Amino acid sequence: MHAPQSPASLDQAKAQGSNRGADHIAPDCAGQNFYAIDRGLRDLLRIYLEPNHLRQLEPHFDRLGALAGGRLDELARTADKHPPVLNARDRFGRDEDWIDYHSSYREMEAIAFGDFQFHAMSHRAGTLDMDRPLPAVAKYALQYLFVQAEFGLMCPISVTDTSIHLIRKFASAELKDYLLPKMLSADAATQWKGTQFMTERAGGSDVGAIETTASCEDGVWRLYGDKWFCSHADADVALLLARPEGAPPGTKGLALFALPRRLKDGRRNTYRIVRLKDKLGTRSMASGEIRLEGAVAYLVGEADQGLKQMMEQVNLSRLSHGVRAAAMMRRCVNEAMVCARNRVAFGKTVIEYPLLRRQLLKIAVPSEQALSMFLFAADAMDRAHAGSQEAESTLRILTPLLKFRACRDNIPVATGAMEVRGGNGYIEEWVQPRLVRDAHIGVLWEGTSNINALDIVTRAVGKSRAHRTLAGELQKLLDEATPIPAAFRNRLRVALERTLVFAERVAAELALEASARQVASCLYHVTSSILMIREAAQPEADARRALYARFVLEHRLSAQDPLEPSPGDWEREAAEIIFSERQVALAEIAGLLDS
Numbered sequence: 001m002h003a004p005q006s007p008a009s010l011d012q013a014k015a016q017g018s019n020r021g022a023d024h025i026a027p028d029c030a031g032q033n034f035y036a037i038d039r040g041l042r043d044l045l046r047i048y049l050e051p052n053h054l055r056q057l058e059p060h061f062d063r064l065g066a067l068a069g070g071r072l073d074e075l076a077r078t079a080d081k082h083p084p085v086l087n088a089r090d091r092f093g094r095d096e097d098w099i100d101y102h103s104s105y106r107e108m109e110a111i112a113f114g115d116f117q118f119h120a121m122s123h124r125a126g127t128l129d130m131d132r133p134l135p136a137v138a139k140y141a142l143q144y145l146f147v148q149a150e151f152g153l154m155c156p157i158s159v160t161d162t163s164i165h166l167i168r169k170f171a172s173a174e175l176k177d178y179l180l181p182k183m184l185s186a187d188a189a190t191q192w193k194g195t196q197f198m199t200e201r202a203g204g205s206d207v208g209a210i211e212t213t214a215s216c217e218d219g220v221w222r223l224y225g226d227k228w229f230c231s232h233a234d235a236d237v238a239l240l241l242a243r244p245e246g247a248p249p250g251t252k253g254l255a256l257f258a259l260p261r262r263l264k265d266g267r268r269n270t271y272r273i274v275r276l277k278d279k280l281g282t283r284s285m286a287s288g289e290i291r292l293e294g295a296v297a298y299l300v301g302e303a304d305q306g307l308k309q310m311m312e313q314v315n316l317s318r319l320s321h322g323v324r325a326a327a328m329m330r331r332c333v334n335e336a337m338v339c340a341r342n343r344v345a346f347g348k349t350v351i352e353y354p355l356l357r358r359q360l361l362k363i364a365v366p367s368e369q370a371l372s373m374f375l376f377a378a379d380a381m382d383r384a385h386a387g388s389q390e391a392e393s394t395l396r397i398l399t400p401l402l403k404f405r406a407c408r409d410n411i412p413v414a415t416g417a418m419e420v421r422g423g424n425g426y427i428e429e430w431v432q433p434r435l436v437r438d439a440h441i442g443v444l445w446e447g448t449s450n451i452n453a454l455d456i457v458t459r460a461v462g463k464s465r466a467h468r469t470l471a472g473e474l475q476k477l478l479d480e481a482t483p484i485p486a487a488f489r490n491r492l493r494v495a496l497e498r499t500l501v502f503a504e505r506v507a508a509e510l511a512l513e514a515s516a517r518q519v520a521s522c523l524y525h526v527t528s529s530i531l532m533i534r535e536a537a538q539p540e541a542d543a544r545r546a547l548y549a550r551f552v553l554e555h556r557l558s559a560q561d562p563l564e565p566s567p568g569d570w571e572r573e574a575a576e577i578i579f580s581e582r583q584v585a586l587a588e589i590a591g592l593l594d595s
């Protein structure tokens, strides 16, 4: 029997009404500044950006961090619930197909294309008050902050950026004059956004199977065929591959074209968006199917260089996908940490339980690896642009490594973060279900895991020998990381050497092709762990990164006995330190790298 309530407590209960019990539910990250709370990002930007660049850009990182935790997050939540709608014809029955977007999506577009001008920041001065284009490190750091709130729109943003790259690099002077002023504009009324349509029913991975044809009619190229997966379906200009009449079969016969949505006289070009895909994730953004009915297109570059040219765009997209995976994982970490620190079960906050800490480590470590990897890759891109061939080679292998592993890691990380919130993590009013749904696309578009792993083993390792250039850079970083105990650095040296031998063996023996993903994973893990000890060795750095490196070494690059308890003493101590809310110095954890 309940004790009778006093009138005072009855009044209190009535006043609380249905809000009673709300404080049992852990808060989320709404309202946080995602830049301010990201110690890892801030530390690493100090390594990769010149101090004056960082000083100039920091207010923009900070502003975007606040938006990502605030307004953008609200808009992303709404846009996910109101997906785009295709209208096939206007009221007169004309084939003027168009897509309606919710106002929340339009507001996010204004932030991305109008305010921050992501699409143009690598290509011209004048974005974010800068007197020159932004370095790749800054651009990808901004993408990383944006995607912590909104993933779907990053596809149109990035593909506009990469389309501009291709047009600048390969198009004729006349085509550049026609397209670039529109594509580089930040004025929504006049801007032309870009996209890339490659996949057809006959082939996504097998690009050589493409069936779209191009015929030159009265000096104008016209395209006929179907594109099966077209993200940002209503873009103003699409880059696509088609086979000119008489060209050889396979990838050699493919040419690259730019397809405008509207012709020079303002009429709609003769292609149709046939329908939109009903997708698991990226629901705010429109992916559709396109039928080309003699659509006018412009040849870009040499007709027999189509795939080679388009691979530049694919590689840029792959890097951005790695960044997006890193971003979504960071959001997962932030959300999981706030749940774990606030949710009480059996009289304690759940972060106090060793089993839950282990779960948190499985979320945190891959997230930190991806952060280290994408900033190193972005830095290699900046060095390559400055003329370093070594950096170009390093970037060649880092790109598919990041795309392959970070996108795969994103899936268990998102599921893990959902589980940390408990049952609420499965409910659509929280961010976790969206993170789980969005995570899965990373292993599909711009090449599945297998296609990226094969690219790493057969081309980056087998043909380009890029793994040796990467290893040279890593050796140097290991040598320089002198504050880290020598024994630990030696263990990483051995792991690196063994990984290189393994990679070369698999690249050389066709019969070992089924090990391509294993090679790719080892290369990723050894690279990221060396980067993390380099980062931990910086003055005033957060030494947690060295502990993450050890977790990678023990759990991803060393043999485990499934019949022995896994966490040693060092792991318990390391977890204690990692989840303490204070600055961690290298001296404090050096012993944990030796034990």
Ligand SMILES: Cc1cc2nc3c(=O)[nH]c(=O)nc-3n(C[C@H](O)[C@H](O)[C@H](O)COP(=O)(O)OP(=O)(O)OC[C@H]3O[C@@H](n4cnc5c(N)ncnc54)[C@H](O)[C@@H]3O)c2cc1C
Residues within 6 Å of the ligand: 196, 197, 198, 199, 202, 203, 204, 205, 206, 229, 230, 231, 232, 279, 282, 287, 441, 444, 445, 446, 447, 448, 449, 450, 451
């Ligand atoms: C939401 C969404 C949006 C997309 N947007 C675009 C877009 O805007 N533009 C665009 O061009 N494409 C887009 N795509 C297409 C995407 O890039 C392809 O789906 C992807 O490349 C895989 O191609 P596929 O679907 O034909 O699968 P397939 O190539 O048929 O692959 C099927 C399976 O076979 C495996 N496989 C294939 N070849 C090999 C091999 N040699 N060795 C081992 N395994 C192999 C693959 O890994 C995969 O697991 C989008 C896809 C989705 C889901």
